[in-house]
Amino acid sequence: MVIKILILTTFLFVLSTLIYSQQKNENNDECSITGKVFDENTKVPIEYSNVMLLYKSNNKLVTGTVTDKRGEFSLKGIKPGNYDLSVQFIGYATKKIKNVLLLKSETNLDLGKIYLKPTAINMKNVVVEGKRSPITYDLDKKLIDVSQMQTAMSGTAADVLENVPSVSVDIDGNVSLRGSTNFQVLINGQPSVMDAQDALQQIPASSIKTIELVTNPSAKYDASGTAGIINIILKKNANLGLSGLVDIMGGLNNKYGGNVNFQYKTPFISYNLELDFNRRFFPGTRTENKQFVLSGNTSYLNSNGDMTWGRTLSGIRGGLDFNFSDNDNLSIGGRYGARSFLRNSTLNYDQWYSNAPQNFYYLDNTNHNHSGTFYDFNANYLHKFGDDGNQLTANLSFRHRNNNEASTSYSKVSTNQINGTKTTELGPGSELRGNLDYVLPISKNEKFSAGTEYFSRLRQDINQLFLFDSTNNNYVFQQPFSHNNNFNRTRFAAYSVFSNKWDSLGVQIGARTEYTYQLVKLAETGEQFSLSRWDFFPSIHTSYSFAGGTQIMAGYSRRIERPDGGDLEPFYTWFDANDVRIGDPNLQPELIDSYEIGYQTFFGKVSFSNDFYYRFTHNKMEHINSVYTNNVTLHSIANVGTDHSLGAEFMVSFNPVKIWQFNLTGDVYDYKIQGALFNQSFARESFDWSIKSSSQFNITSSTDLQLNTRYHSPSVTAQGKWNGYFTTDLAVKQNLMGKQLSLTLQVRNLLHTGGWEFYSQGTDFYNYFHFIRESPQVMLDLKYNFNNYKEKDKSNGNNQDNGNPGEG
Numbered sequence: 001m002v003i004k005i006l007i008l009t010t011f012l013f014v015l016s017t018l019i020y021s022q023q024k025n026e027n028n029d030e031c032s033i034t035g036k037v038f039d040e041n042t043k044v045p046i047e048y049s050n051v052m053l054l055y056k057s058n059n060k061l062v063t064g065t066v067t068d069k070r071g072e073f074s075l076k077g078i079k080p081g082n083y084d085l086s087v088q089f090i091g092y093a094t095k096k097i098k099n100v101l102l103l104k105s106e107t108n109l110d111l112g113k114i115y116l117k118p119t120a121i122n123m124k125n126v127v128v129e130g131k132r133s134p135i136t137y138d139l140d141k142k143l144i145d146v147s148q149m150q151t152a153m154s155g156t157a158a159d160v161l162e163n164v165p166s167v168s169v170d171i172d173g174n175v176s177l178r179g180s181t182n183f184q185v186l187i188n189g190q191p192s193v194m195d196a197q198d199a200l201q202q203i204p205a206s207s208i209k210t211i212e213l214v215t216n217p218s219a220k221y222d223a224s225g226t227a228g229i230i231n232i233i234l235k236k237n238a239n240l241g242l243s244g245l246v247d248i249m250g251g252l253n254n255k256y257g258g259n260v261n262f263q264y265k266t267p268f269i270s271y272n273l274e275l276d277f278n279r280r281f282f283p284g285t286r287t288e289n290k291q292f293v294l295s296g297n298t299s300y301l302n303s304n305g306d307m308t309w310g311r312t313l314s315g316i317r318g319g320l321d322f323n324f325s326d327n328d329n330l331s332i333g334g335r336y337g338a339r340s341f342l343r344n345s346t347l348n349y350d351q352w353y354s355n356a357p358q359n360f361y362y363l364d365n366t367n368h369n370h371s372g373t374f375y376d377f378n379a380n381y382l383h384k385f386g387d388d389g390n391q392l393t394a395n396l397s398f399r400h401r402n403n404n405e406a407s408t409s410y411s412k413v414s415t416n417q418i419n420g421t422k423t424t425e426l427g428p429g430s431e432l433r434g435n436l437d438y439v440l441p442i443s444k445n446e447k448f449s450a451g452t453e454y455f456s457r458l459r460q461d462i463n464q465l466f467l468f469d470s471t472n473n474n475y476v477f478q479q480p481f482s483h484n485n486n487f488n489r490t491r492f493a494a495y496s497v498f499s500n501k502w503d504s505l506g507v508q509i510g511a512r513t514e515y516t517y518q519l520v521k522l523a524e525t526g527e528q529f530s531l532s533r534w535d536f537f538p539s540i541h542t543s544y545s546f547a548g549g550t551q552i553m554a555g556y557s558r559r560i561e562r563p564d565g566g567d568l569e570p571f572y573t574w575f576d577a578n579d580v581r582i583g584d585p586n587l588q589p590e591l592i593d594s595y596e597i598g599y600q601t602f603f604g605k606v607s608f609s610n611d612f613y614y615r616f617t618h619n620k621m622e623h624i625n626s627v628y629t630n631n632v633t634l635h636s637i638a639n640v641g642t643d644h645s646l647g648a649e650f651m652v653s654f655n656p657v658k659i660w661q662f663n664l665t666g667d668v669y670d671y672k673i674q675g676a677l678f679n680q681s682f683a684r685e686s687f688d689w690s691i692k693s694s695s696q697f698n699i700t701s702s703t704d705l706q707l708n709t710r711y712h713s714p715s716v717t718a719q720g721k722w723n724g725y726f727t728t729d730l731a732v733k734q735n736l737m738g739k740q741l742s743l744t745l746q747v748r749n750l751l752h753t754g755g756w757e758f759y760s761q762g763t764d765f766y767n768y769f770h771f772i773r774e775s776p777q778v779m780l781d782l783k784y785n786f787n788n789y790k791e792k793d794k795s796n797g798n799n800q801d802n803g804n805p806g807e808g
Helices: 002-023 157-161 196-202
Strands: 031-039 050-055 061-066 072-078 081-088 095-102 108-116 135-137 142-145 167-169 175-177 184-187 208-214 229-234 241-251 255-265 269-294 297-323 328-353 356-384 391-401 404-413 416-426 429-441 447-469 474-477 483-502 505-522 528-545 551-561 572-576 579-582 590-603 606-629 632-657 660-677 680-700 703-712 720-722 725-736 741-748 756-762 765-773 777-786
Touching: 031 050, 031 095, 050 072, 061 072, 081 108, 095 108, 157 196, 157 208, 157 229, 269 328, 269 606, 269 632, 356 572, 404 572, 416 572, 606 660, 606 756, 606 765
Parallel strands: 031 108, 184 229, 579 632
Antiparallel strands: 031 072, 050 061, 050 081, 081 095, 135 142, 142 208, 167 175, 208 229, 241 255, 241 777, 255 269, 269 297, 269 765, 297 328, 328 356, 356 391, 356 404, 391 429, 404 416, 416 447, 429 447, 447 474, 447 483, 483 505, 505 528, 528 551, 551 590, 572 579, 590 606, 606 632, 632 660, 660 680, 680 703, 703 725, 720 756, 725 741, 741 777, 756 765
């Protein structure tokens, strides 16, 4: 399988290089163009502006690039001649600079400051000439423009991520990044109060500006999350005065929700307030077949029936931004919300034993509710020591959440209840975090950064079990299976990063150290399990720019994934009558070495990107199954060994015709996991691949149609295998009132091909699971904005690069 990866990636790289070399300027008399792009009103840099150099004679594209965090751009390897330059960014009028004359005697032309003028949304006679790609690449991250993801507009951040490279989403909406669920989620560069999966399920897509995928973070960032970082950048208005956005959505099977966001902005202070509610439930059918081997006897437990799962999420968020001066900014904000995850099933069971083959039939009802409230408060202060990027940032945040989990199951034969289980788990927890970050520019291209971080988490888990007693027809408390557990983790960190650029070569080197103290304590026995350790995390990133906009990037980083509190609980916790869980207080954290090489280029109007990566994980943590007793599965977690991922990702973006924007992304990788389970060596390997396509059609100046498809191949785990799946989504968007009002009709899983199928087995068990969700899923989204509600401006330093990723 490794040979397949090497052949494919080598072919893509050689093909790209050959095409590039055919277009490369053979004349050594090459010139470059530099400049800076700013907002005309606020005079602040505009990041990710599209800069395109065009031939004067035929207006065809010569080369292009995007601006960096300082609004700067550089175009290299250009023949002397007369050109036109076009600068574009969403929400701004296009700036065209004509007669850009390059002479042989002048190797570099500096265009200085270029100002873009904000445009009002409710303009008349607007003609849409095309859409930019919804996914673009930066040096160390992928950028997803959520406004281009029409098929997911009424959904959440998790729905948006279904259609982007590097990401897959399972039956429960759980997101994995390059096959791993161990990643960090940030909101505007700050850690989320919720865990990673809850955060991605809660945030409405309509309130998101962009999503950043950072698969190989530098030493500046919190090292937690072996797969990397997902950063959610929320929208903010750039205009003065009152502005807002109202988004209402509804669909079949009681799916509905909404999002209201108001902001008031003055030159010195800004206020924002957001309310959101989202209810999304998915009915479906479920089939499960289980076998248990115990003392030489095999028991069989088959079930099928209906299952409904979904979430209800709501919250309020507000904040204040104070611009005391051009060099001082204070931002404070908070959020309060509630979440409820439900999973209800009504299943028909068929049970028998190998030594007693008579079938026993019964009906089981299970209701599982995972809910709670949360709130957080954060404050960020930025002081600039000048206009050269010399600045100090301080951040303080506090978060608290209540985690209430309850499950009730009961079995009936005819109308008589024969057994039942009730479980409850209360898990209040809080986090305190403080960051101090300093940036020192040494020269125009040379920079030094350093910072410190303090993190503390406290969590309590109170577990209780009740079993049905048929003699008195009620549920009886079970003391031996009820526990009170306290968890505490404290961490100190310090980092430094140095970066420099020499002409076309850029280098960034970083180092981070973290000290972790961890304590698990059982309240009823006083038993304690502690951990104290130092970890070191180096990183290095390099880039080299060629002529014509081509760029090669390479990076290495070391990351860590620490077990969650629930994974460390050394006692049995019941889910339902057939499933019980136990943790391991001696579980060691995962450590991962991540290597990555990226390649970006342009072939005319075609954009091509290719990433090659290798990840090696030590102390691989894996959820494993075994037999607890007859017809009961024991779920546990262990350090099983190591895993390896060698793969490649690619993306092609182009306009086949004027009204059609097409994007194709793919991911192929060889995955291998090896180690020991229950004192027996094992090794499993699979060749995984996925492909996703997105077509955006501009039917008229006010009507868009989008069609997305995706396929994911089968994939292995330590004990099992996920089968492949294919889905198709369709959306139609109609703009009204000069784009102030829009209607979007979404149809997901259009062809009824989406389903999840999984099987696992060990020496004493076998399990097969298949779930088919409702199809198609139909939603209608209505959105209204006023006073040019736009994406977040960059008028202060409180952007996505401030603050370090949090710990999940």
